[in-house]
Amino acid sequence: MCGIVGAIAQRNVAKILLEGLSRLEYRGYDSSGVAINNETGVRAHRAVGKVQALRDKFDAVPLDGKQGIAHTRWATHGKPTEANAHPHFSGDDLALVHNGIIENHAPLRRELKEKGYEFKSETDTEVIVHLIHDALKSEPDFLQAVKNTLKRLEGAFAIAVTLNHENERMIAARKGSPLVVGVGIEENFVASDQLALLHVTDQFIFLEEGDVVEVTRDGVTIFDAQDTVQDRPVHVFNHNVDATDKGEYRHYMMKEIYEQPKVIAACLEGRISETKVLTSCFGVDSSFLKDIENVHIVACGTSYHAGMVAKYWIEDLAGLPCSVEVASEYRYRKVAVPKNTLFLTLSQSGETADTLAALRMAKELGYLTSLAICNVPSSTLVRESALTLLTNAGAEIGVASTKAFTTQLTALLITSIAIASEKGALSAEKEAELVTSMRSLPAHIDEALKQDAAIKKVSDRFANKHNALFLGRGPMFPIALEGSLKLKEISYIHAEAYPAGELKHGPLALVDEDMPIITLVPHNNMLDKLKSNLQEVAARGGELYVFADKDTDLHNEDGVIFTEVPKVDEILEPIVHTIPLQLLSYHVAVVKGTDVDQPRNLAKSVTVE
Numbered sequence: 129m130c131g132i133v134g135a136i137a138q139r140n141v142a143k144i145l146l147e148g149l150s151r152l153e154y155r156g157y158d159s160s161g162v163a164i165n166n167e168t169g170v171r172a173h174r175a176v177g178k179v180q181a182l183r184d185k186f187d188a189v190p191l192d193g194k195q196g197i198a199h200t201r202w203a204t205h206g207k208p209t210e211a212n213a214h215p216h217f218s219g220d221d222l223a224l225v226h227n228g229i230i231e232n233h234a235p236l237r238r239e240l241k242e243k244g245y246e247f248k249s250e251t252d253t254e255v256i257v258h259l260i261h262d263a264l265k266s267e268p269d270f271l272q273a274v275k276n277t278l279k280r281l282e283g284a285f286a287i288a289v290t291l292n293h294e295n296e297r298m299i300a301a302r303k304g305s306p307l308v309v310g311v312g313i314e315e316n317f318v319a320s321d322q323l324a325l326l327h328v329t330d331q332f333i334f335l336e337e338g339d340v341v342e343v344t345r346d347g348v349t350i351f352d353a354q355d356t357v358q359d360r361p362v363h364v365f366n367h368n369v370d371a372t373d374k375g376e377y378r379h380y381m382m383k384e385i386y387e388q389p390k391v392i393a394a395c396l397e398g399r400i401s402e403t404k405v406l407t408s409c410f411g412v413d414s415s416f417l418k419d420i421e422n423v424h425i426v427a428c429g430t431s432y433h434a435g436m437v438a439k440y441w442i443e444d445l446a447g448l449p450c451s452v453e454v455a456s457e458y459r460y461r462k463v464a465v466p467k468n469t470l471f472l473t474l475s476q477s478g479e480t481a482d483t484l485a486a487l488r489m490a491k492e493l494g495y496l497t498s499l500a501i502c503n504v505p506s507s508t509l510v511r512e513s514a515l516t517l518l519t520n521a522g523a524e525i526g527v528a529s530t531k532a533f534t535t536q537l538t539a540l541l542i543t544s545i546a547i548a549s550e551k552g553a554l555s556a557e558k559e560a561e562l563v564t565s566m567r568s569l570p571a572h573i574d575e576a577l578k579q580d581a582a583i584k585k586v587s588d589r590f591a592n593k594h595n596a597l598f599l600g601r602g603p604m605f606p607i608a609l610e611g612s613l614k615l616k617e618i619s620y621i622h623a624e625a626y627p628a629g630e631l632k633h634g635p636l637a638l639v640d641e642d643m644p645i646i647t648l649v650p651h652n653n654m655l656d657k658l659k660s661n662l663q664e665v666a667a668r669g670g671e672l673y674v675f676a677d678k679d680t681d682l683h684n685e686d687g688v689i690f691t692e693v694p695k696v697d698e699i700l701e702p703i704v705h706t707i708p709l710q711l712l713s714y715h716v717a718v719v720k721g722t723d724v725d726q727p728r729n730l731a732k733s734v735t736v737e
């Protein structure tokens with residue numbers, strides 16, 4: 129998704145801004161641009177495609193200056209062209225970058241055109257910069273003109289604005305899209321993501337909804353939504369040296385797949401004792417657990433799939449009703465909230481616009497409390513939720529979520545056991561048994577990763593496939609959904625997932641020798657039923673890719689390609705079965721030569737609706 133970087137310093141900021149944009153590349157984008165202020169005015173370069181194309185323009189025609197703004201754009205209004213890339217200008221003097229969507233851009237555009245403004249792009253963003261230009265005609269103070277303009281905008285935004293002859297300050301603001309201030313020594317910065325600034329500072333101020341900030345070399349002044357100056361705390365970033373480095377791996381995705389044993393161990397650390405889940409992991413007061421009578425889980429994409437697995441765990445272990453819904457649906461319907469319902473959100477980034485909107489709506493609906501399971505401690509979701517359980521996966525850079533998903537599942541299992549235990553639905557013996565199983569999880573993931581070479585071989589058979597079907601039953605059905613999402617996302621092969629028992633109700637019509645069927649086989653009372661489903665496929669000539677433990681008595685045979693998955697306790701099966709599917713989609717994407725870490729059209733953090 130779009131990214132913002134801004135800098136005001138005693139030194140040339142061009143390199144700082146370009147490096148900031150490179151650090152934002154993982155979020156997904158299709159064009160980029162930089163505007164630099166110096167004594168001669170505000171000048172810009174823009175380029176379609178990778179940040180390297182922008183660097184090439186700087187190499188050909190350098191721009192130097194001590195103040196500037198920069199942007200990576202993920203197209204929403206208008207194609208990814210140079211004209212639509214940010215920064216956008218009004219006249220030669222005023223430049224602006226913007227993340228988010230201005231919902232009332234059409235009437236504002238009409239109004240500005242009537243006043244004689246000419247539009248050079250198809251973007252919603254361009255209205256903001258012309259509005260500020262127009263406001264400056266009656267309000268000569270730059271800061272006040274920006275504040276006056278923001279009152280007219282509907283929708284979500286984070287912006288950074290720079291004005292010629294104002295070489296001592298730039299203005300930034302946020303409402304609905306994240307923005308942080310990076311604090312340096314005689315230099316200050318803004319960015320949509322703190323990772324964009326780690327090369328220049330590790331001190332950050334997280335702006336709040338409605339904040340406007342005046343950034344100078346010597347300091348920042350923050351005005352809240354009521355226009356009152358606020359002194360917000362400075363947070364020091366906890367450096368994880370691995371986070372933005374691919375190390376020995378060709379892609380971040382592979383590095384992150386291989387980090388799973390380590391990050392799952394980090395997710396468990398301090399949350400379980402020898403025999404119990406430590407309810408203190410939810411905060412000092414965990415008494416809410418006893419009061420829960422229902423659970424509503426709301427999330428998007430991969431995080432939603434994690435929520436679907438948790439429904440099985442919560443209903444099975446705690447005996448409580450649990451519903452799971454995608455945030456973009458939840459936020460636009462009338463929701464009936466039973467008494468004492470926990471509102472649980474899941475998000476890797478903690479900045480997903482739909483999930484945040486769902487949380488804000490839920491806060492008005494009388495839930496017992498809100499719990500966020502999230503990977504980014506400084507995120508908006510964490511700050512706005514009553515309770516948080518961090519997944520501790522470390523920065524996830526690959527657009528396709530891997531370690532964030534398995535740590536979400538781990539955190540959800542912790543939560544499910546905690547609820548079940550506090551509700552008296554779980555005996556001490558059973559809880560101790562589950563906790564012992566959980567402790568073995570990193571080792572089992574390690575073992576599952578050992579199938580990498582075998583899965584790589586299997587992936588060659590997928591290179592010329594156009595479709596795939598994934599099957600699972602029970603909690604393995606959401607894992608089938610997640611496997612199909614991973615394959616679609618990074619290899620662009622159309623894939624769908626079905627509960628295996630649904631096959632005969634329609635999708636069986638699609639099965640022929642060109643249709644690979646990927647089946648996750650649990651080792652439980654559904655095994656025999658699933659074997660019958662496999663017969664239905666084999667009888668129609670479908671090619672079966674079976675992922676199962678060796679005691680299931682499944683093996684390679686005509687039409688069946690078998691991959692072994694470690695045998696684990698039933699409760700852990702969804703987590704462990706995720707690994708081969710991640711590896712499969714990774715290797716298929718590599719064979720197909722797609723951009724694994726930044727697949728087309730996708731963004732890491734979806735901060736617009």
Ligand code: F6R
Pocket residue numbers: 428429430431432474475476477478479480483527528529530613617732733734
């Ligand atoms: C898929 C993927 C997305 C995200 C979704 C929600 O690999 O990463 O489907 O899961 O955009 O993002 P978060 O978890 O950041 O709220």
